[in-house]
Amino acid sequence: MRLDGKVALVTGAARGIGRGIALKFAEVGAKVGIVDLREADCQAVVDEITSSGGQAIALAADIRDEAQVQAAVTTLHETFGVCTVLMNNAAVMPAGRIHETSPEDFDHCLAVNLRGTYLMCRAVIPTMLEHGSGSIIHMASITGVLGLPGIAAYSATKGALIALARAMSTDYARDGIRTNSVAPGTIDAPMLHDFVAAQSKPEDIRQQFDDMHPIGRVGRIEEVANVCLFLASDESSFVTGSNYEVDGGLSSKGTQPQD
Numbered sequence: 001m002r003l004d005g006k007v008a009l010v011t012g013a014a015r016g017i018g019r020g021i022a023l024k025f026a027e028v029g030a031k032v033g034i035v036d037l038r039e040a041d042c043q044a045v046v047d048e049i050t051s052s053g054g055q056a057i058a059l060a061a062d063i064r065d066e067a068q069v070q071a072a073v074t075t076l077h078e079t080f081g082v083c084t085v086l087m088n089n090a091a092v093m094p095a096g097r098i099h100e101t102s103p104e105d106f107d108h109c110l111a112v113n114l115r116g117t118y119l120m121c122r123a124v125i126p127t128m129l130e131h132g133s134g135s136i137i138h139m140a141s142i143t144g145v146l147g148l149p150g151i152a153a154y155s156a157t158k159g160a161l162i163a164l165a166r167a168m169s170t171d172y173a174r175d176g177i178r179t180n181s182v183a184p185g186t187i188d189a190p191m192l193h194d195f196v197a198a199q200s201k202p203e204d205i206r207q208q209f210d211d212m213h214p215i216g217r218v219g220r221i222e223e224v225a226n227v228c229l230f231l232a233s234d235e236s237s238f239v240t241g242s243n244y245e246v247d248g249g250l251s252s253k254g255t256q257p258q259d
């Protein structure tokens with residue numbers, strides 16, 4: 001039970017990677033707050049966890065809204081005690097090059113991916129400081145490290161999350177709060193499914209995603225959740241300010257001329 005005694009809050013946990021992380025955290029002993037816009041799906045994840053003997057609570061909230069964020073954190077504290085693991089996972093990904101991205105989509109992307117993360121940290125950190133420990137993990141993306149076409153606004157927020165985790169690590173290291181980021185390559189999860197479905201040749205694009213990773217396939221949700229579990233647990237007690245690339249070798253790949 002690697003997270004025994006921990007209380008974790010996972011944003012964007014109603015489906016996809018966030019759901020996978022919440023299930024993993026609960027499986028190894030954490031009590032988990034499931035935060036998402038999708039109220040019914042939050043409850044479904046809670047039911048899944050409780051039916052296997054775990055503990056979780058549904059905390060439907062829009063992380064762009066300060067009052068809703070604060071209310072979710074207060075309910076979590078009242079129900080399970082001090083939140084010692086914050087997994088900032090919720091995100092949106094508007095498609096398009098910058099001149100094709102509307103100001104509304106750009107602002108929305110910043111508001112969820114970056115401001116939502118900031119609001120969550122702001123709500124959780126004071127109690128972590130009193131408690132003297134905590135692990136905060138920002139879900140970035142390999143697009144925050146590498147240039148990939150058609151998702152520049154999203155990529156900018158992901159690069160910022162890596163910088164945010166690094167900067168925060170220096171602010172809180174002496175307070176027992178560690179902050180790290182995780183940068184997945186392409187993962188077999190709804191964000192990928194939505195992107196592929198919107199392309200003119202979905203099957204070709206899906207194959208290209210597999211082929212572009214040196215490992216020869218896209219990643220699985222559990223492979224991201226396992227790294228988040230390590231960062232959430234005390235096993236990573238000397239790890240702070242780091243970015244973990246979970247990308248099947250994508251960011252290590254060079255290119256060479258073809259015949």
Ligand SMILES: NC(=O)c1ccc[n+]([C@@H]2O[C@H](COP(=O)([O-])OP(=O)(O)OC[C@H]3O[C@@H](n4cnc5c(N)ncnc54)[C@H](O)[C@@H]3O)[C@@H](O)[C@H]2O)c1
Pocket residue numbers: 011012013014015016017018035036037038061062063064089090091092112116139140141142183184185186187188189190191192
């Ligand atoms: N799927 C991939 O290939 C991939 C690759 C790299 C990084 N990531 C990152 O992993 C995370 C999860 O991705 P996913 O594929 O599971 O996506 P997803 O779209 O399934 O999950 C995102 C969740 O966030 C929630 N959400 C959106 N806006 C919100 C808001 N304002 N308030 C509260 N919740 C909100 C959504 O309802 C959804 O349940 C994201 O941060 C994404 O950027 C995904």
